[in-house]
Amino acid sequence: MSNTDFALAVEDLTVSFDGFKAIDTLTLYIDRNELRVIIGPNGAGKTTLLDLICGKTRASAGSIKFKNEELTVLDEHTRVRRGIGRKFQTPSIYENLSVFQNLEVSYPAGRSVFGALAFKCTDEVKARVQGVATEIGLAQSLDMEAGLLSHGQKQWLEIGMLLMQEPELLMLDEPIAGMSARERELTADLLKRICKNRSVIVIEHDMEFVKQIAHKVTVMHQGKILAEGSMEAVQSNPKVIDVYLGH
Helix, strand or coil, X not given: CCHHHCCEEEEEEEEEECCEEEEEEEEEEECCCCEEEEECCCCCCHHHHHHHHHCCCCCCEEEEEECCEECCCCXXXXXXXXXXXXXXXXXXXXXXXXXXXXXXXXXHHHCCHHHHHHCCCCHHHHHHHHHHHHHCCCHHHCCCEHHHCCHHHHHHHHHHHHHCCCCCEEEEECCCCCCCHHHHHHHHHHHHHHCCCCEEEEECCCHHHHHHHCCEXXXXXXXXXXXXXXXXXXXXXXXXXXXXXXX
């Protein structure tokens, strides 16, 4: 398989903070329509890796290619326009706007709040909002003020705000933290649905959840990849057991 076939090709990626290599010559390939879960102890460099892919942090060395285009030379906004969506650990939704309005302002033509005010809500936008709301399980709550949603629903709304932009790569950092058991189940279903036509990278600690959703698991340790494969293979890998039992 040539590198051009991958949605994302990260090669020899390194980032140093004051001489400490947070990411150390890391190489990672993500297929189109793949749901990859990245696990590893705290400080392994998982969030830093997402920061590098989305452009929040600049690489010291190495290459990040998305659909065969080099990203390391592009700024964060340009990467978003290229189709990369990133959800951070704390949800950033507009609490005092309705669910509908949160999704509407996320439509690419209305990127900024000022742009959104001037921008007409066309049938196309309404249809997209409806479609995304259905996908995230909030179709019945469109008129509700976002601040009144449950914790899990707020997380889904934020995923929906990213989906409005039709990203081809979606990155989620611990999406089920603080969710109820039922919300976790629904989130697993949601993630399985949204990777049908895009690649998804999830950082997660909950192994039961990882088992349910992952096509493939990457284990990071000290800024490098320790192991990669199915959940079963990774769980029985002596190097992985050693790192995890040491924590």
